[in-house]
Amino acid sequence: MSPTRSSPTGILAGGLGRERLRAAYRGGEMTPVDVVAAVLDRIEARGEDAVWTARVPRAEALAAAAALDLGQIDRLPLFGLPFAVKDNIDVAGLPTTAACPEFGYLPRESAPLVDRLVAAGAILVGKNNLDQFATGLNGTRSPYGVPVNPQVPGLIPGGSSSGSAVAVAAGLVSFSIGTDTAGSGRVPAALTDIVGVKPSIGLVSATGIVPACRSLDCSSVFASSVADGAAVLAVLGGPDVADPWSRRLPVPAGDLPPLALAGLRLGVPSAISGWGTRGEQEAWLTCCARLVDAGVELVPLDLDELLEAGRELYQGAWVAERLSGLEEFLEREPAAVLPVIRTILADGAEVTGAEVFRALSGMHGRRARARALLADVDALLTPTVVETFTVEEMLADPISLNTRLGRFTTFTNLLDLCAVAVPVRPWSVAPFGVSVQAAAGRDEVALRIAAAIEGMAGVSPSGAAPVDGGLELAVVG
Amino acid sequence: MSPTRSSPTGILAGGLGRERLRAAYRGGEMTPVDVVAAVLDRIEARGEDAVWTARVPRAEALAAAAALDLGQIDRLPLFGLPFAVKDNIDVAGLPTTAACPEFGYLPRESAPLVDRLVAAGAILVGKNNLDQFATGLNGTRSPYGVPVNPQVPGLIPGGSSSGSAVAVAAGLVSFSIGTDTAGSGRVPAALTDIVGVKPSIGLVSATGIVPACRSLDCSSVFASSVADGAAVLAVLGGPDVADPWSRRLPVPAGDLPPLALAGLRLGVPSAISGWGTRGEQEAWLTCCARLVDAGVELVPLDLDELLEAGRELYQGAWVAERLSGLEEFLEREPAAVLPVIRTILADGAEVTGAEVFRALSGMHGRRARARALLADVDALLTPTVVETFTVEEMLADPISLNTRLGRFTTFTNLLDLCAVAVPVRPWSVAPFGVSVQAAAGRDEVALRIAAAIEGMAGVSPSGAAPVDGGLELAVVG
Numbered sequence: 001m002s003p004t005r006s007s008p009t010g011i012l013a014g015g016l017g018r019e020r021l022r023a024a025y026r027g028g029e030m031t032p033v034d035v036v037a038a039v040l041d042r043i044e045a046r047g048e049d050a051v052w053t054a055r056v057p058r059a060e061a062l063a064a065a066a067a068l069d070l071g072q073i074d075r076l077p078l079f080g081l082p083f084a085v086k087d088n089i090d091v092a093g094l095p096t097t098a099a100c101p102e103f104g105y106l107p108r109e110s111a112p113l114v115d116r117l118v119a120a121g122a123i124l125v126g127k128n129n130l131d132q133f134a135t136g137l138n139g140t141r142s143p144y145g146v147p148v149n150p151q152v153p154g155l156i157p158g159g160s161s162s163g164s165a166v167a168v169a170a171g172l173v174s175f176s177i178g179t180d181t182a183g184s185g186r187v188p189a190a191l192t193d194i195v196g197v198k199p200s201i202g203l204v205s206a207t208g209i210v211p212a213c214r215s216l217d218c219s220s221v222f223a224s225s226v227a228d229g230a231a232v233l234a235v236l237g238g239p240d241v242a243d244p245w246s247r248r249l250p251v252p253a254g255d256l257p258p259l260a261l262a263g264l265r266l267g268v269p270s271a272i273s274g275w276g277t278r279g280e281q282e283a284w285l286t287c288c289a290r291l292v293d294a295g296v297e298l299v300p301l302d303l304d305e306l307l308e309a310g311r312e313l314y315q316g317a318w319v320a321e322r323l324s325g326l327e328e329f330l331e332r333e334p335a336a337v338l339p340v341i342r343t344i345l346a347d348g349a350e351v352t353g354a355e356v357f358r359a360l361s362g363m364h365g366r367r368a369r370a371r372a373l374l375a376d377v378d379a380l381l382t383p384t385v386v387e388t389f390t391v392e393e394m395l396a397d398p399i400s401l402n403t404r405l406g407r408f409t410t411f412t413n414l415l416d417l418c419a420v421a422v423p424v425r426p427w428s429v430a431p432f433g434v435s436v437q438a439a440a441g442r443d444e445v446a447l448r449i450a451a452a453i454e455g456m457a458g459v460s461p462s463g464a465a466p467v468d469g470g471l472e473l474a475v476v477g
Numbered sequence: 478m479s480p481t482r483s484s485p486t487g488i489l490a491g492g493l494g495r496e497r498l499r500a501a502y503r504g505g506e507m508t509p510v511d512v513v514a515a516v517l518d519r520i521e522a523r524g525e526d527a528v529w530t531a532r533v534p535r536a537e538a539l540a541a542a543a544a545l546d547l548g549q550i551d552r553l554p555l556f557g558l559p560f561a562v563k564d565n566i567d568v569a570g571l572p573t574t575a576a577c578p579e580f581g582y583l584p585r586e587s588a589p590l591v592d593r594l595v596a597a598g599a600i601l602v603g604k605n606n607l608d609q610f611a612t613g614l615n616g617t618r619s620p621y622g623v624p625v626n627p628q629v630p631g632l633i634p635g636g637s638s639s640g641s642a643v644a645v646a647a648g649l650v651s652f653s654i655g656t657d658t659a660g661s662g663r664v665p666a667a668l669t670d671i672v673g674v675k676p677s678i679g680l681v682s683a684t685g686i687v688p689a690c691r692s693l694d695c696s697s698v699f700a701s702s703v704a705d706g707a708a709v710l711a712v713l714g715g716p717d718v719a720d721p722w723s724r725r726l727p728v729p730a731g732d733l734p735p736l737a738l739a740g741l742r743l744g745v746p747s748a749i750s751g752w753g754t755r756g757e758q759e760a761w762l763t764c765c766a767r768l769v770d771a772g773v774e775l776v777p778l779d780l781d782e783l784l785e786a787g788r789e790l791y792q793g794a795w796v797a798e799r800l801s802g803l804e805e806f807l808e809r810e811p812a813a814v815l816p817v818i819r820t821i822l823a824d825g826a827e828v829t830g831a832e833v834f835r836a837l838s839g840m841h842g843r844r845a846r847a848r849a850l851l852a853d854v855d856a857l858l859t860p861t862v863v864e865t866f867t868v869e870e871m872l873a874d875p876i877s878l879n880t881r882l883g884r885f886t887t888f889t890n891l892l893d894l895c896a897v898a899v900p901v902r903p904w905s906v907a908p909f910g911v912s913v914q915a916a917a918g919r920d921e922v923a924l925r926i927a928a929a930i931e932g933m934a935g936v937s938p939s940g941a942a943p944v945d946g947g948l949e950l951a952v953v954g
Contacts, residue, residue: 214838241849244841320830327831353797353828354804360837361691364721372718 011038016174018081018228025073025080032065032080036123039082043125043172050145051163051172053087054094055126064123076121077231077254081174084167085114086160087127088134088179089219090208098210099132099142102336103329111208113177113219113236120235125173128163132338133326134179134212135345136160137187137405140394141338151193151431154390158188158405160212161220165192168222175223175232181212182313183384183409185220186421190384190433195454196421197221197229197447200440201413202247204233205240213313213321215245216413226422226451230256233443252444259448261456262295266436266449267377270300274404276387278430284383286427287434287457291381294456299377306373309366310410314344314403316351317359318414323348340398363414370415371439379449380437382408384421388430408435416440420450424457488515493651495558495705502550502557509542509557513600516559520602520649527622528640528649530564531571532603541600553598554708554731558651561644562591563637564604565611565656566696567685575687576609576619579813580806588685590654590696590713597712602650605640609815610803611656611689612822613637614664614882617871618815628670628908631867635665635882637689638697642669645699652700652709658689659790660861660886662697663898667861667910672931673898674698674706674924677917678890679724681710682717690790690798692722693890703899703928707733710920729921736925738933739772743913743926744854747777751881753864755907761860763904764911764934768858771933776854783850786843787887791821791880793828794836795891800825817875840891847892848916856926857914859885861898865907885912893917897927901934 011030014020016039024030040058043051056064065080073079085091088098090107091114097104110118118124131141139162140146147166149157157166161178165188168176178185180198189196197220204219211217219236223229234254240246268288275281288298312318323330323345330337330345337345374380385405394401403410412419418440423433434453438446488511491497501507517535520528533541542557550556562568565575567584568591574581587595595601608618616639617623624643626634634643638655642665645653655662657675666673674697681696688694696713700706711731717723745765752758765775789795800807800822807814807822814822851857862882871878880887889896895917900910911930915923 211838213834215834215841241845244838244845246845317830321834324831324834348831349829351830352826353794353830353833354801354825356830356833357690357692357798357801361688361721364692368718368721368723 011035012042012171015224016082016171017224018078018174018231021080021174022073025070032068032123033062035080036061036065036082036125039125039172050129050142050147051166051170052126053097053099053129053144053163056094056124061123061125068121072121077235078117079121081122082125083117083122084126084128084164084173084176085124086130086164086176086178088130088210089114089127089177091124091127094127096210098134099130099144100336101143102333107208109208112205112240114208116235117177117232128161128167128176130162130164131160131184132341133210134160134181134184135322135341136402137183137409138389138394138398138402139188140391140398141340143338146391149192149431155388155431156191156391156394158191160184161188161222165189165194165196165222168192168224169194175221175228178220178222179209179212180218180220181216181413183406183412185218185222186384186409186419186435187405189222189421190423191388191431193423193425193431193433195223195226195229195423195450197223197233198412198419198421199233199237199443200247200249200418201416202243202245203249203251203443204236205243205246207240207242211325213318214325215321216318218413226420226447226454227256229420230254230447233447249441250444252447256444256448256451259452261291261452264449265297265299265377266291266379266381267301267374268298268381269303272383272386274386274407278388279428280383280386280430280432283424283428283432284434287424290456291453301373301377301380305366305369306411306415307407309363309370309414310406312359312363313410313414317356319344319348320351320356343399366414367416370417374439379442379446382435382437384408384433384435412437418443418446420446422450422454424453426458488512489519489648492701493559493648494701495555495651495708498557498651499550502547509545509600510539512557513538513542513559513602516602516649527606527619527624528643528647529603530574530576530606530621530640533571533601538600538602545598549598554712555594556598558599559602560594560599561603561605561641561650561653562601563607563641563653563655565607565687566591566604566654568601568604571604573687575611576607576621577813578620579810584685586685589682589717593712594654594709605638605644605653607639607641608637608661609818610687611637611658611661612799612818613879614660614886615866615871615875615879616665617868617875618817620815623868626669626908632865632908633668633868633871635668637661638665638699642666642671642673642699645701646671652698652705655697655699656686656689657695657697658693658890660883660889662695662699663861663886663896663912664882666699666898667900668865668908670900670902670908670910672700672703672706672900672927674700674710675889675896675898676710676714676920677724677726677895678893679720679722680726680728680920681713682720682723684717684719688802690795691802692798693795695890703897703924703931704733706897707731707924710924726918727921729924733921733925733928736929738768738929741926742774742776742854743768744778744851744857745775746780746859749860749863751863751884755865756905757860757863757907757909760901760905760909761911764901767933768930778850778854778857782843782846783888783892784884786840786847786891787883789836789840790887790891794833796821796825797828797833820876844893847894851916856919856923859912859914861885861910861912889914895920895923897923899927899931901930903935
């Protein structure tokens with residue numbers, strides 16, 4: 001080891017953000033092997049933390065890191081970045097369980113998105129826990145336990161991509177891939193104070209992913225900064241003829257052009273009810289005030305139509321879509337499915353074909369009206385969540401509290417929007433974030449606005465890992 | 478009347494094609510009042526011909542014609558053209574029945590497409606008979622009777638837009654508006670030797686139209702030439718925020734730029750089975766040979782995937798969509814619905830919501846594969862129908878013969894294609910035509926290719942009315 005090389009502790013202390021690692025690799029201060037070894041040490045030291053359902057064997061991960069040639073770093077946008085994927089995404093050689101071990105299977109091929117990431121230089125370290133069948137927004141619905149929220153240990157981590165968000169928030173990987181149907185790629189980002197990028201439907205291949213609601217499912221990116229999220233999305237984006245819902249949409253730039261806040265018009269909800277008790281409303285109001293100070297015009301919009309649309313996901317026809325992929329398994333092994341998931345899926349069996357077609361026409365009308373509403377602004381800005389709960393609270397009332405988490409996320413895919421969730425931690429005592437939402441295809445606009453808000457909020461784009469157990473007071477308060 | 482003015486007989490003898498009428502109006506040889514009066518006389522002289530379900534009162538139609546100012550002809554692309562609409566399209570003041578009198582209602586407003594046509598100078602003369610609820614491709618499913626096929630009186634006129642096609646084919650209007658879900662805007666065009674333009678889904682507003690399968694329904698244009706069809710479609714095209722399935726798509730030019738056949742690549746079915754006994758196959762082969770002579774490259778394509786897709790419309794999940802708009806009425810007044818329609822709709826009640834979602838994902842995959850298949854050619858060319866039947870034959874076996882009519886039309890909307898049906902009469906003894914099909918949004922390409930084929934076939938673009946009872950031999954043969 002050369003004398004300029006970092007110690008294992010030093011490696012992790014600075015965070016696993018892309019720019020930092022690339023600079024360190026270029027400067028010879030670290031190698032991908034150093035980083036992966038340090039990451040694996042940290043993961044092993046944490047023991048059974050409910051973040052992982054499977055891990056790439058240490059030797060294999062280290063070999064992948066060792067195989068990277070520094071001479072290729074300019075060609076490999078994700079060179080030497082450790083990452084994880086949610087365990088509803090196929091990785092050849094590791095079981096896919098969707099947090100239901102009895103459902104598990106061993107895929108022969110990785111999902112194309114995993115191959116793309118690896119081809120871009122990223123190093124897979126493992127697969128993450130989730131709310132079973134990606135059905136939930138809270139992170140408590142898994143036989144593998146509840147991943148501890150590194151920001152406030154008593155609070156839920158959010159779901160369904162619970163382990164994937166915690167893996168980033170706890171500094172175990174540079175980024176992770178989740179999925180998002182109702183907010184699973186954004187709620188856990190907000191509740192662990194990281195960035196969650198939920199692309200337009202069809203921008204990223206969903207081949208090799210266990211469907212939740214197939215027509216709405218999106219792969220999503222968790223990262224410690226918007227810039228890192230964009231770099232990953234730029235690798236992932238592009239059409240896939242094997243994915244029926246794939247679309248040819250503009251792929252955002254991996255290196256986002258900066259954007260000035262001054263002069264932007266952002267739609268905001270004209271009214272928000274249901275605020276939590278952990279300072280969420282204050283954080284939102286501070287964020288809005290700072291944006292106005294920065295020259296943003298906030299345009300109050302009546303979002304009733306959007307909120308109504310959202311209710312159809314768990315309380316309408318789309319429950320039948322959620323059921324459609326699981327019907328056979330559910331009949332064969334009902335006991336393997338968590339009772340709360342069974343309860344939710346049971347409603348899907350009551351939905352008739354005619355009802356689905358009526359709902360589809362209705363939703364297409366809502367989409368057109370949402371597009372018209374948003375045509376007048378650069379993007380929509382909402383809180384990502386308006387409240388959060390302790391694990392205990394959630395387990396005591398698992399369905400209605402879950403629905404409340406999705407107030408500003410559940411409509412997004414139904415209305416064919418893209419979204420970027422970004423933390424505004426300096427203004428909140430509990431985890432809290434806002435989401436920039438825009439029409440499908442405007443992913444780059446949403447990312448650039450989110451990056452500008454992130455910059456304004458002074459969230460470190462270096463991806464510094466948070467101090468474990470940071471804000472325990474908030475749980476008590 | 479000036480000495481240069483045409484006699485009523487002369488007016489109709491030359492056909493009601495757009496270019497002829499515009500030239501005659503400009504030259505002062507006729508006025509819109511002359512034409513409308515002659516048309517109404519001819520309609521009245523025919524008596525109960527099962528073509529009409531309702532007519533605009535004579536005085537009203539003549540007043541509309543008289544109100545047209547010749548000075549505005551350059552501004553009004555449909556100046557003085559008499560037209561009709563299928564009776565599943567709302568016209569203020571006339572009942573909408575969808576060929577089910579008990580279902581009928583009196584709309585307060587006309588469908589926006591009717592308003593557009595009138596604003597462009599067209600003159601509505603009435604509403605046309607159809608297969609009940611636009612469910613059928615044959616023209617025999619109506620309590621108002623079977624419109625007589627003016628080409629071969631014993632043969633079915635085709636449906637569901639039976640009356641609308643016959644109104645054009647019998648020289649009663651310049652053009653008419655039908656609807657097309659499974660081929661209702663193309664099969665009757667082929668069987669009456671006229672042009673049928675089936676635009677991309679969402680190009681023309683479907684507001685004020687009784688839905689068949691709402692996500693697939695298209696308004697369509699019947700005309701005596703492709704040029705006339707294009708002129709009408711150019712007036713109709715454009716987004717409508719009130720129509721959930723409306724899309725922003727390129728509106729074709731009303732004045733089509735000509736296109737040379739030489740050098741075109743047209744996909745054709747690599748195999749066609751089920752040919753009828755009335756010379757259809759010979760007509761198809763002659764058409765193909767002439768195209769090759771003209772320098773077209775015919776590319777045989779395996780259309781199995783497309784044909785399979787088509788079967789899902791009447792034998793799969795989409796029957797539930799057909800049911801979805803009628804469920805309530807059907808429960809209230811089952812006896813008002815024709816037995817054959819009841820039989821078809823009954824299957825829709827068996828379809829579960831989960832099945833619909835699985836079918837939607839499957840069809841999205843088929844759409845992607847169809848797009849990939851067609852990406853290599855300028856358009857797909859198929860027979861519009863491969864066989865036809867007498868009214869007697871059809872009534873004896875009303876469901877399976879109907880399905881056979883739709884072999885090359887039923888997949889079109891399910892796979893998100895547009896199509897233009899054009900007659901190739903010189904090469905056939907029975908009514909026969911071909912269809913140019915292309916991906917959604919390529920309406921102008923399809924129209925231009927169809928116009929070139931029409932020109933090659935020597936079909937008069939003047940819209941000459943056929944001689945009544947032209948080809949009775951073919952029925953016998």
